[in-house]
Amino acid sequence: MERVRNYEPLQDDSASTATYIPRDVGGRAPTRSGTVKQVQLKAGNFVVDQPVSKHVLLHATETQGEEFTHMRYTACTSEPGEFNGSYTLRQKQFKRYTKVALVITMYNEPDILFAKSMFAVMRNIAYLCSDQCTYSWGPDGWKNFVVVIVSDGRSKINPKVLTLLGVMGCYADGLAKSMVNGKDVKSHIFEYTTQVAIDKELYPRNDAKSPTTPMQVIFVLKEKNAKKINSHRWFFNAICDVLQPEVTFLLDVGTVPSKNSFYSLYRAFERAPNVGGACGEIKAELGSGWKNLINPLVATQNFEYKMSNILDKPLESVFGYISVLPGAFSAYRYKALQGAPLDTYFRGEEMHGGADIFAANMYLAEDRILCFELVTKSGDKWLLRYVKDASAETDVPDRLAELISQRRRWLNGSFFASIHAVWNWQKIFRSGHSTGRKYALLLEFFYNAINLLFTWFSLANFYLAFYFLFDVSDDRVDGGPFGGASDGIFQALRLLYAFAIVAIFISSMGNRPQGSKLLYHSLVGLFTTVMILMLYVGIKAVVNGIQYAVHDIDETHTTFTKYFFKTPAFRDLVVSLCSTYGLYVFASLAHFDAWHMLTCCVQYLMLLPVYVNIFQIYAFTNLHDVSWGTKGDNAPDLGAVVTKVDASGKHVVEVTMPLTEDDLDDAYEVFARQLTKQREEINNKEKSTINAATQQEDGFRQFRTRVVLMWIVSNALLVVIFTNDYLKGKWFSNAPGAVSPYLTFLFWSVAVLSFVRFTASMAYLYGHYQLKIGERKGGRGNGIDPEMGEVH
Template sequence: MPAYPPSGQGHQGYQDPFSDRHSPRPPHGNPLNASDPRLVYGQAPSAQTPSQQQQRPSGYALHDKPSYATSMQTLPTGSSYSLAGGKEFYDDGVYPDEDTESKTPLRSEFGVGHGVQGGYDPDQPLYAPGGYSPHPAGSYSAQSAYSQGSRLLSRKETSAEAWKQRQRINPKRAQTKKVKLTQGNYIVEHPVPTAVRNANLSSGSRGGPTEFSHLRYTAATCDPNDFTAENGYSLRASSYGRETDLLVCITAYNENKILLARTLHGLMLNIRDMCKGKWSEFRKKAERGGVEGGKQGEAWKRIVVCLVFDGIDPADKNTLDVLATIGVYQDGIMQKSVDGKETVAHIFEYTSQLSVSPKPALVEPHPNDPNNLVPVQMIFCLKQKNAKKINSHRWLFNAIGRHLKPDVVCLLDAGTKPGKRSIYYLWEAFYHDKHLGGAAGEIHVMLGKGGRKLLNPLIAAQNFEYKMSNVLDKPTESAFGYVAVLPGAFSAYRFTAIQGRPLNQYFHGDGTLAARLGPKGTDGMTIWMKNMFLAEDRILCFELVAKANESWVLGYVKPAKGETDAPETAAELIGQRRRWLNGSFAAGVYSLVHFGRYYKSNHGILRLFFLHIQAIYNTINLIMSWFAVANYYLTFSIIITIVGTSLRSPNDIAGGDPDTIKCWSGSFLQDDSGNSFDWLGLVNWLFQVIYLMFLALQVILALGNRPKAEKLTYTISIAVFAFFSLYLIFCTVILTIKAFCPIGSILAKNSGSSINVFLGSTYGPIFAGIAGTFGVYILSSLLYLEPWHLLHSMPQFLLIAPSFTNILNIYAFCNLHDVSWGTKGSDKVDTLPAAQSKKDGEEKVVETHEKVQEDIDLGFKATVLRAVEPFVEEEEVVTPTMDDRNKTFRTRFICVWLFMNACLALAITRLGSSARSRYFQAILWTTFGLSSIRLMGMLWFLVGEWVFRAARFCARGRR
């Protein structure tokens, strides 16, 4: 065991990192950067035994500001970073964002990062808390410690199997705890790691009695609708009597820890700005107690963050390490059932000032630093089984929301990074507009450092699509008062506005309610209705605006920005858009069919007038999207045919205008006699044939093959349609130049009346087509003051656009039947213990094992290491199944068959009339010959049959 300096030497008033007692602040300022080797995370200068440490008081005087020495000393030295180093940014409203903050990577007890200025001494052996050391004292150096840490962080350590092992508590090293059931509900508080507790207390924030020292766990064994106070359930924020102005929900499925950290850390920065900025109306509202004279208090107490994970099985277990690092989750405390009732959701509650950035690196508070994160009330709802996103929202709105009764609910998907002040801008929109029922911000594609992702044409095309939607579609719909979709990835709703029919209709798509709803649930829905609920957020938007006796509107908040990843491969894009396209089409039809519901609302005459205009606009858009495949092919076919015939025979141009003929004449393709071979006409014809063949290929692929099993085929298809788009653009440019060539002479003939020329000739449609696409794109982007996507993304979009129509639409409609409902079982819950109560006097109690504080802290060290381990994304290897291979063979076979038949048919149609006649005659003679052979074969068979019967008859006569 290492020898520490005797009493009176070293730092005076040194605080044991695992002690519950306060001590004077060390003279060196920040203890995390002190030179004393004892301050390294994992060392325990006290030689006390675990039993002696257990006798110490476990409570804190939470309303007394703790000394600096109680901060996160127990974390690795140099593991944290201060947000902007203490400059008073809030005085002038200037804030550091995540990318400009000073950061120091997390160091571990294994010596990771010991070169950073701080307290690590390589000559001092490492020591575990509570007097327990896994190695003999002094048996390894810093280098061997680092190697040991690397070995501990193997893939096996962060796997699902390792997670299952961590759910088991060794009874020999645990203490027995009796948990009193509340109306049969298992609700218990567990101490958090000492490091987490000390860090959250270091800033002096005032909280509830156990808000910073204990994690609250509830095993919810009920449906979300039954998670009520009457049934014995409660949440910390409501039990403290706090009013909730803003509830932010992050929904997750199987996202990795970097995606979760990106969203959660961005949200923490947003909340800090809202609560500390002198410009923040949210802060001012909290200080004066709200508009209606509510309770005064700190702004952070009016915000709650809720994380809902859709099932234990699909959840990435590394994300649980991130949550455990900030204190909102612990291994080994979940119960899979309570008295035989299966747990539906595991609910954890904790208030934390810690965060993990996407680097990943730990962010912790520092005393007297004005740029510290503020405490954030967190609720982590981990559903036991996968039940889809709409069920996650039912836990949010019908369970958690009913307890907190927030003013505004903001929705985020894990992976969406909220921009600077974006959450504030969304809240502010509701604060200033009492009729606003829902709002969405701008979602843009994550382009990577230096925009390197733009090198991928699919990313660039999606970026342009997103930008133009934010520039044209969302502002237009916001002006009408009805935004067709507020994406669940980044949107907000007024909680009171969506109560009643909007949420009831929305939750009809929850498969877990099928038995309760009967014919109105998913089991009684037609395939069309099920597709409609693939875009359930569109249903919620329509029901909100059409709510009876109300006048809610939806809006678009331009300064609120969120950044999200976009699919980088064709297979991923096709899979994503299938649900979007089918759902949006069905929901669009639903909103038009039920348009009469608007008449039951309280919207004024002017608003109803604009809603009628919008309905007409949406109807036309719906018709255009229905015929998009045919219209694109016709546009391609007509334009390349016009250009080819006009260049070859200018004298045959309709109208015979000399100036027009002159403009088209003079090319090397011109042949008025018609004697030379029309090679351009042949090329155009072949292009049309290939175009139709690839369209047919999309139908064949969509009807039976998985996109992930046909990556190469889809990539080739996108490349082919991109080439056709490039050729179409080239022909369009030629057509436009040639068409406007004689405009001067035509205007002169019409006495300069340009309006008559444009409206009464072919120039009008050409001009309208150019202005309606390129002109609107350019002008709107310039007016929006964001024109850069025109330069780096528009060319790629023009090439990929045909694939959006021909590949994505065909795949979506061919898989209209593909709707997944219901829940998927979890094999991970078998590892969790079951809570069984027994009588203890008049009360029911559950005896459970709880780790001692030393073991909690020791396990926390490994958790931090896993949380901040550099993330290496594993590329998904898709191995074709036997079914995939069979379908691939079928697809290839059908393609060859159709291709050969199509080639023959098209080749014959290109022949002259005499050649076609000879071919037809050959077919007839061949048919006659084949039939003759069959007739002769039949006659031969009959002769043989007659001879056989005659012979048998004669044989019988001789007997």
């Protein structure tokens, strides 16, 4: 692991200008030494203001003022909750009001992803301050926006990211220390207002042709790796406690918001004072010319994201409770988070690997817990909203093993968090919502409970759909869909289906997807084949059903409507297809966002059984795994700061730092050379390291075993009841062409749930366009606004 640069004495360290040689970091090695300087402690804290190189300000629009000419370093020895009592930040000294504080959390992401996100952030701030913005903050609006970068562990950060921060003027080697007066440093905080933007090709964009709006940056480099939720603790309990921002934004490295997304999100809070949180549309990164859609995994995730943003997020927004605001791109009103929401949220920091396995799985999706606590906060009436105009692209897994691992955490976290929310539905009555809003939220909880039940039985439901589809089509069509071979093909497929399920269970128990790639890819191929045959049989059944209908209508002189309602098999199949895929098409067209229906729908249909079977089985059989990939730290020691008393009686420390203009320029050139080297390597793919699996307690595995057994037994019982020939003949009609009542129940349940989703989506859309029309006219719009939940 490449290390943060440290200094060692070369020869005489007794002189006032001792010469030091830097340890190499990522190939960086300055040619000039630093200078030892006595620095007076500020309120007992080690805080250093270091000048920046003239290259940082070469084409800057703002060059006067300490925030542009100097970077500040603070060695923080306190915990996040004690930060405000011991330290301060520049914004507080400048007496600035912070409208938005944005946090970008990092671990070891590559420099390209970091550059993409930061460039997009600077573009958004520039838009907020420009005349193009409808409600512009003005040319000095950047003073109300603070960007906080929190990196999870000094030994874990990608050294190439430090290079980018160094070119921007937000980081310098050699200042950081590991100990101050016997106290361990918890985090290293760098503050600077930069005007250097670096694009995704790693080219600095601070040239005269591209002037950049200043951006206030606070870079928090945590000494130890302590998970993402701890990074959020530093942001909320330390930085925000000092800044007291109006709204907080959350962004992941690699997520790229569109240029007006921050404006759209912030306007959601401006319009309605009871909006406690909001999120925009998360899009899969498709690449230039949508080339990433060549990969079917990317295409299916793109389709999944699109339909969620068209149907599910608008539905939840209309009710006022979005079950999860994506941590990759979301916003919260800081005042709304105070108290119970944040306190409950940060319990998750101690849950992973704790004794309560249910809570540990639940807190894999701690953002869901935060949303629930926010809406049900005692005495308050906070709502959560979806903002269609705010969008951001994010990179999605493009390999099967990575996607399976990701969905393990997503599925387990969302499942147990959903159980928690549904089980604690009565907490809505402790809130300050109106009676009408409370009953609307109760209706949403009921809707979520039904979806949770369907999720539990999805394994059996998919198999039953497969079974009944072949069974009914074999009765309805002469010779079956494959002629005389229909029965043989069906029996073979049933055996292959059963084998695939058993194989997934066996491979998921203790094996990583990365170690069983061939098996998983084979199973994907098998399930894709099954899905293709299911679609063929379904389409053929509908076509033959229409042909039979035309023939029967001609023979009996009845109407198509009467035939439709008196033929259960044909009726239920048509209703199910229309309520699902017809809904997808119509809703997408209504939202003026339908390209995914042409480019991704087929891939999504092909891989649908993979989502239902492989992803869910792997997730449930790994309930005991609640790890987040936290590793130990082996970062090199940076040296200690020890207070001395000078001749005048002041408490000072000696620190090595570049003071002359040549020192600063040399240090900057080191970063610039390294950035050029990184730019040349931009197309080289880096191999990821494999982490050793952590051993889990026996209690976790026992919990996993009980849940999986309950899941298997309940799903298997459902399959046995509705596929056993004896039970079918005893309880249900076994006549040719008869439809199982459970299949009818499934089809019509899908239709009812789809109708609810569609109605809410259209209600949201109506409110959204009413709002836009109102703002174009210079007002806030009239009538009921489903998007904001207010009456104007």
